[in-house]
Each structure stands twice: as structure tokens, then as C-alpha cells.
Amino acid sequence: MYVLTVATLVGIYMILTLGLNTITGLAGQISLGHAAFFGVGAYTLALLTVTGGWPFWPALAAAVVAAGAFGALIGALAIRVRADFLAIATMGVNFVTVSVFLYVPLFGGALGIGGIPGPSLGGVEFGKPSFFGLTAAAVALALGLNLWLGRSWAGLAWLAIRDDEDAAGASAVDVRKFKILAFTLGTALAGLAGGLYASYLTFISASDFGFPMSITLLCMLVLGGIGTNRGALVGAAILGTAPEVFRFLADYRFLTYGGLLVLLMRFSPAGLLGDESRLWQWACRRLGRSGAPAAA
Amino acid sequence: MLAQQLVNGLTVGSLYALMALGLTMVYGVLRMLHIAHAAVFTLGAYAGLAAFRATGSFWLALAAAMAAAVFGGLAMERLVYWPLLPKPPIATLIASIGLFIGLEELFRIVAGPQPYSFDVPVRLAELRLGPATVTAPQALVILVTAVLLAGLWLFLVRTRLGLALRAVSQDRDVAAACAMNVRTVVSLNFALGSALAGAAGMLVGIYYNSVYPTMGDVTAYKGLAIIVLGGLGSIPGTVLGGLLVGVAETLLIGLVEVPFPRDAWAFLAMIVVFLFRPQGLLGR
Numbered sequence: 001m002y003v004l005t006v007a008t009l010v011g012i013y014m015i016l017t018l019g020l021n022t023i024t025g026l027a028g029q030i031s032l033g034h035a036a037f038f039g040v041g042a043y044t045l046a047l048l049t050v051t052g053g054w055p056f057w058p059a060l061a062a063a064v065v066a067a068g069a070f071g072a073l074i075g076a077l078a079i080r081v082r083a084d085f086l087a088i089a090t091m092g093v094n095f096v097t098v099s100v101f102l103y104v105p106l107f108g109g110a111l112g113i114g115g116i117p118g119p120s121l122g123g124v125e126f127g128k129p130s131f132f133g134l135t136a137a138a139v140a141l142a143l144g145l146n147l148w149l150g151r152s153w154a155g156l157a158w159l160a161i162r163d164d165e166d167a168a169g170a171s172a173v174d175v176r177k178f179k180i181l182a183f184t185l186g187t188a189l190a191g192l193a194g195g196l197y198a199s200y201l202t203f204i205s206a207s208d209f210g211f212p213m214s215i216t217l218l219c220m221l222v223l224g225g226i227g228t229n230r231g232a233l234v235g236a237a238i239l240g241t242a243p244e245v246f247r248f249l250a251d252y253r254f255l256t257y258g259g260l261l262v263l264l265m266r267f268s269p270a271g272l273l274g275d276e277s278r279l280w281q282w283a284c285r286r287l288g289r290s291g292a293p294a295a296a
Numbered sequence: 297m298l299a300q301q302l303v304n305g306l307t308v309g310s311l312y313a314l315m316a317l318g319l320t321m322v323y324g325v326l327r328m329l330h331i332a333h334a335a336v337f338t339l340g341a342y343a344g345l346a347a348f349r350a351t352g353s354f355w356l357a358l359a360a361a362m363a364a365a366v367f368g369g370l371a372m373e374r375l376v377y378w379p380l381l382p383k384p385p386i387a388t389l390i391a392s393i394g395l396f397i398g399l400e401e402l403f404r405i406v407a408g409p410q411p412y413s414f415d416v417p418v419r420l421a422e423l424r425l426g427p428a429t430v431t432a433p434q435a436l437v438i439l440v441t442a443v444l445l446a447g448l449w450l451f452l453v454r455t456r457l458g459l460a461l462r463a464v465s466q467d468r469d470v471a472a473a474c475a476m477n478v479r480t481v482v483s484l485n486f487a488l489g490s491a492l493a494g495a496a497g498m499l500v501g502i503y504y505n506s507v508y509p510t511m512g513d514v515t516a517y518k519g520l521a522i523i524v525l526g527g528l529g530s531i532p533g534t535v536l537g538g539l540l541v542g543v544a545e546t547l548l549i550g551l552v553e554v555p556f557p558r559d560a561w562a563f564l565a566m567i568v569v570f571l572f573r574p575q576g577l578l579g580r
Contacts, residue, residue: 030386032393077567080574084329084528087389088520089570092563095517099560211517215393222390255405258398262376265391269383 004128008200010240011135012193017221017232018142019189024218025227026155027182028162029078030087033094034217037187039101039209041067041194046113046204047106056119060195067191068184075183079176094211101206112205116198135196139233142189146229149185158182212254219257222264225274234273299428301550302543307434309542310441311503313535314496316519316526317448318369318489324465324529325485326381328388332372332395333493334516338403340365340494341501341511345414354416358440358498365494366487373486378479396516404509411508414501437499444495445535448488452531461485465529514559521566527576536578541565 020034041063048059074093078086101107119126119134126134149155157178160168169175198204216239224235243253270276315337322330344361351357372395380388416433423430430438452458464471464481472478500515501507522541526533545561569576 024386028386030389077570081570084323084327084385084389085524085570085574087329088524089567091517092521092566095563096560096567099557103557212397215397218390218393226386252401252405254397255401258394258396258401261394262391262398265380265383265387265394266376269387 001128004132006241006244008128008132008135009197010237011132011139012197012200013217013220013236013240014139014233015135015142015189015193015196016217017224017236018139018146018229019186019193020217020221021186021227021229021232022146022149022158022189023182023186025221025232026150026162027158027179029075029179029182031090031183031186032087032211032214032218033074033090033092033097034187034190035209035211035213036090036094036097037067037071037190038194038197038213039097039206040070040187041191042198042204042209043101043107043113043194044191045195046116046198049117049199050113050115056117056199060119060192060199063195063198064188064191067194068188071187071190072180072184074187075180078179078183091211091214094209094214098206098210101209107206110205112203113198114203116202116204118199118202131200135200138192138196142192143229143233145185145189150229154178154181216257219261221271223260223271225271225277225280228274231271231273235271238272297427298547298551299426301546303425303428303430303434304550305543305546306539307437307503307542308546309539310438311496311500311538312515312518312522312542313538314441314444314492314499315515316522316534316538317445317531318493319519320523320526320529320531320534321465321485321489323523324531325461325468325482326377326388328377328385329392329520330377330489331389331392331516331520332399333369333489333519334512335396335399335403336365336368336372336490337493337497337500337515338400338509338512339368340497341414341507342403342407342497343494344498345412345501345507348414348416354418357416358495361494361498362491363494365490365497369486369490369493370483373483378482396512400509400512407509409509411506413505414498414507415505416502433503437503440495440499444492448492448531451488457481457484518559518562521562523576524566525562525569525577527578530576530578533576533578537576540577 016034016038020031023029023031044063044066045059048054048062049056074090077089081089102110107113118131157168157173160171160173161175161178165175220235220239221232222235223238224233225231264271268277273280318336319330319333322328322333340361343364344357347360348354348357376391376395377388380391418432418436420432420435422432423435452462460471460476460481461484463476464478468478500511518541522537523534525541526537541562544565545558548561549558
């Protein structure tokens with residue numbers, strides 16, 4: 001049971017890092033506020049099911065839509081400011097969002113929202129194993145979406161924007177449209193993760209969605225290898241299970257994260273499995289493949 | 297009431313300005329966001345407290361706070377930022393965040409999570425300005441800030457090094473082509489910015505009578521909002537931004553009953569500025 005709980009949470013982290021990878025890894029838009037969208041999804045589902053009496057499934061869909069819409073709004077902000085500014089702006093969005101959750105009575109204030117119902121299908125309520133199945137399906141959906149996008153025109157446009165925004169614009173790539181698209185899709189996935197999270201834990205409070213969560217997500221993505229789906233999955237799996245595996249590190253968690261980020265950036269900015277990381281290039285050579293496609 | 301809030305706001309604002317100046321200066325020469333500046337600020341507070349407990353002298357403690365901050369800031373520049381300069385900006389940004397969260401945890405492990413009180417007996421008389429009272433700690437904060445800012449200003453406009461610093465922040469490559477030692481100027485810049493942050497950390501510790509590991513949090517994020525408000529890289533803009541944020545949030549909290557936390561206002565203001573004036577209030 002305990003293993004299932006960890007696995008479900010890791011699945012939720014994977015959906016989050018896959019979404020963040022679309023925004024930061026592919027389109028190159030630094031987001032330090034991904035947890036805000038996670039929170040919007042979670043609070044949407046919680047409010048609709050607990051206060052509004054909605055069933056789980058439409059509330060989950062609403063969570064995805066709400067987070068995606070909020071993301072589109074922030075994406076519109078992103079077309080006005082350059083990379084450094086965007087990082088601060090998204091961080092600010094995270095702080096303001098958490099403050100709203102904390103101070104507006106509708107969102108339950110510091111106590112949060114409890115008693116969130118789980119999903120049911122045909123009158124049967126989901127137990128832990130079936131919820132894990134649902135999460136796994138959602139991860140597969142998110143991965144499928146990312147793979148499909150990576151091969152599409154949008155994926156190509158994002159890489160062009162990431163590498164050189166001006167050159168992309170000069171080559172008739174609609175930079176504004178694709179930036180907003182990246183934010184919308186990436187944050188919609190965060191909304192999906194938020195809905196699942198709220199329903200799984202049955203209780204949420206504002207502190208779950210603060211700036212430290214955004215940093216943890218970014219840390220996962222960077223550790224795995226930013227810009228790749230495999231990196232997003234592996235990073236989420238490693239840091240998602242790390243607190244369980246390394247219990248003795250519990251007190252030093254952020255010291256470890258911080259040290260890890262600095263050392264990775266200093267010595268291996270491509271992370272463990274990024275396209276330019278030593279491990280991945282070694283694996284490619286062993287398997288007789290030349291450089292892997294960027295979105296593999 | 298209004299006058300008193302204004303005095304309180306100006307005090308807090310001058311602390312913000314002092315803290316945010318280092319961020320602006322580093323952005324000016326390296327075009328990077330130095331999130332770990334907040335860790336330098338906290339380091340200054342702890343060093344100042346330790347020196348004050350050992351010697352009992354405010355001025356020695358201030359010197360120790362600034363010296364420790366300079367050491368910390370230079371170490372970051374040497375070991376992390378300079379080697380990362382050729383890499384894409386996201387690499388320095390992430391490394392900087394990593395430094396900040398790692399160091400904050402380190403402060404907690406070394407000094408413990410509990411807040412320490414920082415009780416400095418100030419031998420300054422209370423100042424009465426009409427309806428407003430400037431308390432002794434407020435007078436101390438404003439005085440020290442004013443002296444440090446005046447010193448910085450004189451340095452920047454009156455000395456050759458100050459000129460070099462301004463030149464490098466305008467264009468690093470052209471400055472290098474004019475035979476300026478960019479490396480030295482960047483280090484000097486880190487040293488100055490860190491010294492100001494160290495002083496700010498100690499003054500914040502005294503003003504709120506408390507020093508604790510996460511005291512840099514709010515300051516770090518708000519400092520970023522302030523330098524954006526003022527126009528990234530603009531030194532007068534940062535001072536103006538700091539004072540504005542300090543006064544505005546004190547007035548909003550004191551006079552209007554809005555159920556919204558003090559610390560979110562700066563970000564809200566920043567997001568509005570982004571939408572209507574992305575280059576900041578005094579940016580070019």
C-alpha cells in the first residue's frame with residue numbers, strides 16, 4: 001500500500017515535469033511558478049467536488065481547463081518580457097497565487113480544503129490500486145501528448161524559439177502564438193496533476209503549491225535532463241522517491257537539492273540523461289545509434 | 297497617523313533599497329539574476345550578530361557583517377558564476393537558486409532553526425517630527441543607509457574605478473576592448489553589492505530584533521520585484537523602487553483593511569509594471 005502511495009505521487013510529479021518540460025525544456029521559457037498551476041488544478045477540483053457537489057470526472061476536466069486558461073494568461077505575459085524577467089514574473093505569480101489561496105475565504109484559508117472525494121466508475125469507488133492505474137494512464141496520456149507535440153510543427157517551432165527567438169521570428173515562426181501554446185499545454189498538464197493530487201490526498205492546503213514546490217519540480221527536470229521527456233520521467237522518479245529511500249537525508253533535503261543543482265549546472269548542465277550528457281551519449285554509442293532526436 | 301506610517305515605510309524601504317542594490321549591480325555587469333544574494337544578506341545578519349555578541353560594539357559588528365558578506369559574495373562569484381558565464385542564462389539562474397536553497401538549509405543546520413534576538417542599545421534620542429516619531433532603531437537604519445548610499449554614489453561618480461564599473465555595466469565587451477580589467481571590475485562589483493547586503497541583513501536583524509535562517513526568503517523575492525520595478529540595472533531606479541515598495545505596502549497595510557498579505561503587494565505591483573512598462577520605472 002505504502003509503495004503504491006509513493007508510486008502514485010511519483011506519477012503525479014511525472015505529469016508535472018512533463019508539462020514543465022514543454023514550457024522550459026522545449027520552448028525555453030523559464031518558469032519558476034509551475035506549482036501555481038498545479039495548485040489551480042487542485043483547488044478547482046476540490047471546490048467543484050466539495051462545495052459544488054460535482055462528480056469527479058467533470059471536475060477533473062474543469063481542473064485541466066482552469067489551469068490551462070490561467071497558463072494561457074501567463075503565457076500572454078511571457079510575450080511581453082524577456083527570459084530573466086519572465087523567471088521573476090512567474091515566481092511572482094506563484095507567490096500571489098498562494099497568497100490568494102491563503103487569504104481568500106472561498107479557498108479555505110490556512111486550513112485548506114478537506115474531504116475531497118475520490119473518483120468512481122459505474123458506482124464503484126476507486127481504491128489505491130485503481131487510483132494508481134488512473135495516474136499511470138494520465139502519465140501515459142501526458143507522455144503521448146509530449147511525444148506527438150515533439151514530432152509536430154509546434155515542437156519544431158518551440159526548439160527554434162528556444163535556440164534563437166529573433167531568428168525564429170525572422171523565419172516566419174509566430175513566436176507569440178507558440179509561446180502561449182507552450183504555456184497553455186504545459187500548465188493544462190499541471191492542472192491534470194493537481195486534480196489527481198487533490199483527489200488522492202483528499203486534503204489540500206496552500207503550502208503544497210508554494211515556490212519550494214516549483215523549485216523541486218525544476219530540480220527534477222534539470223536532474224533528469226532538461227528538454228527531454230525521458231529526463232522529465234527519470235528526474236521525477238529519482239527525486240520523488242529520494243525522500244523515501246534516503247530517510248536519513250530528510251533534514252538535509254534542500255541542502256542536497258541545492259548542492260545538486262549547483263554541481264549539475266557547473267559540471268553537467270544536460271543532467272543525467274539529456275542529449276549532451278555523458279551517460280546518454282555513451283548509451284547511444286553502445287546501442288549503435290547516432291545522436292538521438294531532440295524530443296525522444 | 298499618516299506621517300507615522302510614512303516614517304515606518306521609509307525605514308523599511310531604505311532597507312529594501314540597500315538589499316536590492318547588490319542585485320541590480322550584479323545584473324548590471326553580468327546580466328544574471330543573483331538569487332543567492334539573499335543568502336549573502338542572511339550571512340551578514342548572522343556574522344553581525346556573532347560579532348556583536350563577542351565585542352558589544354555596533355560598528356565592529358557592522359564591519360564584520362559587511363566583511364563576511366563580501367567573502368561570501370566573492371566566493372560565489374569565483375566558484376560558481378564566473379565559470380558558468382559562457383553557459384546559457386538558465387544555467388546560472390538555476391545554479392543561483394541552488395546556492396540559495398542550499399545555503400539557507402546550511403544556516404538552519406549550523407545555527408539552528410530558532411530565531412535569535414538582536415538587541416542593540418541605540419544611543420540616539422527619539423526624534424519628534426510633528427505628529428510622527430522616529431524611534432532610535434529607525435533613526436539608526438535611516439542614518440546608516442544614507443551614509444552607505446552616499447558613499448556608493450561618490451564612489452561611482454568620482455573615482456576611476458567607479459567609472460570603470462559603470463563602463464563595464466554598459467557594455468562588457470567594449471570595456472574590455474578599452475583595456476579595462478573586466479574580471480577585477482566584476483569582482484569589485486560583487487564585493488560592493490555583497491557588502492551592502494550584509495549591512496542590510498544586520499540592520500534588518502536589529503530592526504525586527506530577530507535573526508533566523510529563512511530571513512532572506514521574503515527579501516530575496518521582494519528584492520527581485522524591486523529591481524524590476526526600478527528598471528533592471530538602474531541604481532537610482534532601485535533606490536526609488538525600494539522606497540516606493542516600503543512606503544506603499546506600509547500605507548496599504550496601515551490604512552486600508554485589505555485581507556491580502558504584505559509581501560504579495562510588491563509582486564502584484566511588479567506584474568502590473570510588466571504589463572504596462574516592461575522596462576521598469578527608470579529603465580531605458
